[in-house]
Amino acid sequence: MPIENASLILKKMSHAAMRAGRCPSEVKLVAVTKTVGAEAVKKAVDAGLRCFGENRVQEAQKKISDLISEISNSRIEWHLIGHLQKNKAKYAVQLFDVIQTVDSAALAEELNRQAEKAGKIQRILIQVKLSEEEAKHGVSEKELMSLLEEIKGLHNLKLEGLMTMPPYFEDAEKARPYFKRLREIRDEAGREGYSLPELSMGMSGDFEVAIEEGATMVRIGTAIFGERK
Numbered sequence: 001m002p003i004e005n006a007s008l009i010l011k012k013m014s015h016a017a018m019r020a021g022r023c024p025s026e027v028k029l030v031a032v033t034k035t036v037g038a039e040a041v042k043k044a045v046d047a048g049l050r051c052f053g054e055n056r057v058q059e060a061q062k063k064i065s066d067l068i069s070e071i072s073n074s075r076i077e078w079h080l081i082g083h084l085q086k087n088k089a090k091y092a093v094q095l096f097d098v099i100q101t102v103d104s105a106a107l108a109e110e111l112n113r114q115a116e117k118a119g120k121i122q123r124i125l126i127q128v129k130l131s132e133e134e135a136k137h138g139v140s141e142k143e144l145m146s147l148l149e150e151i152k153g154l155h156n157l158k159l160e161g162l163m164t165m166p167p168y169f170e171d172a173e174k175a176r177p178y179f180k181r182l183r184e185i186r187d188e189a190g191r192e193g194y195s196l197p198e199l200s201m202g203m204s205g206d207f208e209v210a211i212e213e214g215a216t217m218v219r220i221g222t223a224i225f226g227e228r229k
């Protein structure tokens with residue numbers, strides 16, 4: 001049952017935070033609902049979850065509009081956690097409270113333009129790619145500083161932090177160096193004057209390790225809703 005799963009996850013999140021000497025309330029659960037139907041999301045809302053992650057604009061568009069009448073009284077937060085193409089920026093700005101996957105100056109500029117048109121301050125994270133995997137998106141460590149500089153001038157964006165997705169490992173401990181590195185990069189950027197409080201890292205298989213290394217958001221799908229088809 002998704003709801004029992006979610007309470008167990010929340011408990012494990014608290015324990016991981018306390019192990020690391022952190023306050024459990026510093027870590028937010030982003031329930032990843034890609035491929036999960038609107039009915040199941042509705043149940044998750046009824047059970048108290050308030051923050052959801054989707055990876056595709058089109059799927060989110062349909063789901064959010066199916067849900068909107070049902071849950072209008074609850075304050076739901078939607079996060080985009082999948083790669084965003086520039087030509088969908090307009091829709092992403094309409095749909096998402098936070099866009100976690102900004103990975104180029106061109107995309108940031110387009111989001112800023114669309115947010116300005118919509119009269120919105122768009123909250124974003126920068127996706128950082130810490131591995132060499134071809135299939136993964138994100139800016140490299142080397143490119144990060146110039147993107148930070150660029151975004152500083154885009155006044156309809158509010159940059160809140162960094163996101164990363166390490167390679168998949170059977171053993172979660174192997175992901176630890178990636179989580180640690182993202183935190184270090186954040187701290188280094190801090191010394192250059194960039195405040196990046198949010199670290200979105202950790203998924204079903206490795207969220208406890210990510211929290212021990214400083215995650216403020218974990219993105220969890222399978223461990224709540226079951227295997228995706």
Ligand SMILES: *Cc1c(COP(=O)(O)O)cnc(C)c1O
Pocket residue numbers: 032034055081082165203204205219220221222223
């Ligand atoms: C699917 C997805 C997740 C959730 O993965 P699970 O292993 O199902 O918890 C987290 N982050 C991103 C970017 C994803 O695409």
